[in-house]
Amino acid sequence: MTTLTTVTDAVTERVQFVVPMQMQIRGAHLYDKTRRFVTRTNGQKIFVEEPIPPVEEVALADIDLSNPFLYRQGRWQEYFERVRNEAPVHFQAKSPFGPFWSVTRHADIVAVDKDHETFSAEPFIIIGEPPRFMDVAMFIAMDPPKHDRQRAAVQGVVAPKNLREMEGLIRSRVQEVLDDLPIGEPFNWVDRVSIELTARMLATLLDFPYEERRKLVEWSDLASSMEQANGGPSDNDEVFRGFVDAARGLSALWRDKEARLAAGEEPGFDLITMLQSNEDTKDLIDRPMEFLGNLTLLIVGGNDTTRNSMSGGVLALNRFPDQFEKLKANPDLIPNMVSEIIRWQTPLAYMRRVAKKDTMLNGQFIRKGDKLVMWYASGNRDERVFDRPDDLIIDRRNARNHISFGFGVHRCMGNRLAEMQLRILWEELLPRFDKIEVVDEPEYVQSNFVRGISRLMVQLTPKTDA
Amino acid sequence: MSDVTFISHDGEKREAPLEEGASLMQIAVDNMVPGVDGDCGGEAACGTCHVIVDDQWVAEVGRSGPVEEEMLAMNPEREPASRLACQMRVSENWDGLVVRLPEFQM
Ligand code: HEM
Ligand code: FES
Numbered sequence: 001m002t003t004l005t006t007v008t009d010a011v012t013e014r015v016q017f018v019v020p021m022q023m024q025i026r027g028a029h030l031y032d033k034t035r036r037f038v039t040r041t042n043g044q045k046i047f048v049e050e051p052i053p054p055v056e057e058v059a060l061a062d063i064d065l066s067n068p069f070l071y072r073q074g075r076w077q078e079y080f081e082r083v084r085n086e087a088p089v090h091f092q093a094k095s096p097f098g099p100f101w102s103v104t105r106h107a108d109i110v111a112v113d114k115d116h117e118t119f120s121a122e123p124f125i126i127i128g129e130p131p132r133f134m135d136v137a138m139f140i141a142m143d144p145p146k147h148d149r150q151r152a153a154v155q156g157v158v159a160p161k162n163l164r165e166m167e168g169l170i171r172s173r174v175q176e177v178l179d180d181l182p183i184g185e186p187f188n189w190v191d192r193v194s195i196e197l198t199a200r201m202l203a204t205l206l207d208f209p210y211e212e213r214r215k216l217v218e219w220s221d222l223a224s225s226m227e228q229a230n231g232g233p234s235d236n237d238e239v240f241r242g243f244v245d246a247a248r249g250l251s252a253l254w255r256d257k258e259a260r261l262a263a264g265e266e267p268g269f270d271l272i273t274m275l276q277s278n279e280d281t282k283d284l285i286d287r288p289m290e291f292l293g294n295l296t297l298l299i300v301g302g303n304d305t306t307r308n309s310m311s312g313g314v315l316a317l318n319r320f321p322d323q324f325e326k327l328k329a330n331p332d333l334i335p336n337m338v339s340e341i342i343r344w345q346t347p348l349a350y351m352r353r354v355a356k357k358d359t360m361l362n363g364q365f366i367r368k369g370d371k372l373v374m375w376y377a378s379g380n381r382d383e384r385v386f387d388r389p390d391d392l393i394i395d396r397r398n399a400r401n402h403i404s405f406g407f408g409v410h411r412c413m414g415n416r417l418a419e420m421q422l423r424i425l426w427e428e429l430l431p432r433f434d435k436i437e438v439v440d441e442p443e444y445v446q447s448n449f450v451r452g453i454s455r456l457m458v459q460l461t462p463k464t465d466a
Numbered sequence: 467m468s469d470v471t472f473i474s475h476d477g478e479k480r481e482a483p484l485e486e487g488a489s490l491m492q493i494a495v496d497n498m499v500p501g502v503d504g505d506c507g508g509e510a511a512c513g514t515c516h517v518i519v520d521d522q523w524v525a526e527v528g529r530s531g532p533v534e535e536e537m538l539a540m541n542p543e544r545e546p547a548s549r550l551a552c553q554m555r556v557s558e559n560w561d562g563l564v565v566r567l568p569e570f571q572m
Binding site: 110113114148151152155156159160161398400401405407408409411415416 | 503504505506507509510511512513536537539540542569570572
């Protein structure tokens, strides 16, 4: 509770600082409203869900993989399979997000992802354009050398060395959550386990007031469900309000940490401490957009990705019950299974690039300025790389070759944390529960970017000691 | 037959037979040497096949080039003799090669 009060106090004390940052966001909000008015999207939903026809009924050129309902309606596999086989580098000329190329084979995706000289991650890595405030500087959408400098400043917090320090704490937080779960009655796994654990993990990383941890999830969810950016359902006004709130909370966190360190508190292994003790970033807060960008990137990056891998794993083991038996017989398979779950789920469907020069890609001529979408969701089901790609096979030999973390200089910075978190979850689940049954059809998120499960009703049977 | 020795961070030694023309990453993975992942399958795009070449072998084996630097430069365990094993094509002169493994792959 003390942390909570200190944070609130810090907020009030730092009004002078917080105001300019909020003003920047408000200004952006106003700008965006005007823009939306001019482009006539103001107040109107761009996406209304309609049933998607089977892929055979659609002409190849009309296939639009950016449809934010493709995953929810369970059509994505057939669509990607056809494109992968008939037009692996596929052009869609008139999507709601403008024209774009789809790169669907594993090998082509790796080729694009690692070639940042030809394919730029700037200005955005989602298919559409977020409202203006996302101009906050996120290094996931920067090319080297700027990218490298920014990543260098924060990567230590999730580097394996630091994770070793955090493992014990993360494990005990997992245990608390699991020991508290209802037995023998259905509950929503997404909320009780996946979201809760992710919130705890993020709060640990940031040393964020623990009782307020759900705020991190709330902010991140708003940021990653923007309609214009990826076809998500959230309204811009809501996003902006959330962002102002986030800016306030995160700067308070920074100031509070500064004060605690100055008062002689032991430095922790959290992100803020790390940034404050690095020469290049100790004044990061004076560069608000960069400050917010770096923090939001970690929060957003670590949020629904791990969450959906936690839900996806349970779902997959229910779809392939023989694999759950295999796992129970041999818990040593957990690390490989974690990679396989991340492959099977592919929490982020893609990253976007823009061609910096004319080039050829698997026989297609790509013009300078063209947008390309690297569909990880498709690469992970590429039959050229993975045997029976749609099946979860927990001892799959090449599970680690999955493409869910991307490749090249932007390769996921949090990959080892995500793996650790999932490994701990399964290490703690196995000794507790004999059955983890999905008892209802899952519900899915509206997005072309986040492959999310919003509701997964589960019933647990405890292990009876043999 | 010629061999390569991988020395883990804790000092544990693992020998594996060398196969000319294969990559050193492939040899490590095929022989299940712990501590080499090779996630990208040899594309110099993941950095999980990081090895540190023994001083005595640097001249023979060579140093990392720009392609490898893409994935090595940011690694906190990077050393002057760091290489991506997937970019090391085994040659007939490498019998007895010794490489160390970092504590962690990124
Ligand atoms: C299963 C979980 C996760 C998945 C599937 C995932 C996926 C990805 C992907 C696809 C990228 C971009 C790769 C590219 O462009 O080539 C990425 C980058 C990134 N991820 Fe993750 N992520 C996960 C967990 C996390 C976690 C837990 C964190 C942090 C707490 C995190 C932080 C980041 C950051 C900071 C970047 C930007 C790296 C850069 O641009 O250099 N991710 N992630
Ligand atoms: S195997 Fe990925 S960089 Fe060598």
